[in-house]
Amino acid sequence: MSGTLTDLDGQVMVAPRVLMQALDNGTILITQAVMGLRDGGFLVLVLERVDSPQQGVLRLQRFDADLNPVGEPRTFSSDAYPDAELVELGAGAGGPLESPVMVLRSQQGGTQAIRVLGNLFGEVTTQTLAVTTPGEVPWFGVATTSRRLQVGWLSEFRAPEGGDSMFDWWGRFWGLGHGGSPMDWTPGPAPLSLHRYSQWVRLEELPENWMGALVMTSTQSPQSFTLQAVRYCAP
Incomplete structure (x- = not known):
């Protein structure tokens, strides 16, 4: 190297x-x-x-x-x-x-x-x-904030549906909530659709007790890769 x-x-x-x-x-x-x-x-x-x-x-x-x-x-x-x-x-x-x-x-x-x-x-x-839950793999992002270290992650699992196996992946977005406890901050009840090699999380400190996260979601049909913003409370 x-x-x-x-x-x-x-x-x-x-x-x-x-x-x-x-x-x-x-x-x-x-x-x-x-x-x-x-x-x-x-x-x-x-x-x-x-x-x-x-x-x-x-x-x-x-x-x-x-x-x-x-x-x-x-x-x-x-x-x-x-x-x-x-x-x-x-x-x-x-x-x-x-x-x-x-x-x-x-x-x-x-x-x-x-x-x-x-x-x-x-x-x-x-x-x-x-x-994580057994069978799930976390892909995380980190940020140093004015309060403490913040970590957010996509907890990913595979659920084959046919077609391109690279799009057989799903996950939920987690972050550290009150007292540093893990919290599920996924926007909505359904898991996020992911690509096998696009597990992407970026964190940003927002005013007051809020954090912002950018996560990448993917769909096979139509084939797309989208950055989604999640805003969550992290006192």
Whole structure:
């Protein structure tokens, strides 16, 4: 995995260089997230796995402003196909190495859980935000707000109806409600129609105690992909 650094005008500040390499010849690296630190450095999160559905390893490496590695990488066991993001909680959560957290999806028995890992460079803490219904997979979006970390997700399941199997997917939109409890905010009783590879959630803080979410829905006939807005209360 290589990287470079440019300014807003496209001027190269740091020439392309190798940032991380696979630890085994039989594995591949997949970039999960890149985030700037408040001290001017960067965090890079990659997944290392073989090209088959089995357990993988998440590797987190810190770099300085010139993309030189700082310290040793941290590793976290994971599923072979996790959904993981790095989030900056801001100065209120501590110093530049204390405020970043990782939000990820992982197996919990026969269900899927959304967890937050904190203190990534010390004794890691774990908090479970939500657990899905068995057979459903969460695809989430995250946002740091003036109140706290907010997470919204599409809890997806498959219900074949014939035709293109890519459109056999359905889901409901969830977010964190009062007291941080998971709430179903799907607009209407019917599940949302989804595409297998368009599980898309973006969150935005709105005035007072409201959050806004954009989710992508899809239909096979007529074939369409639509961004739908959901407004929900998140005190």
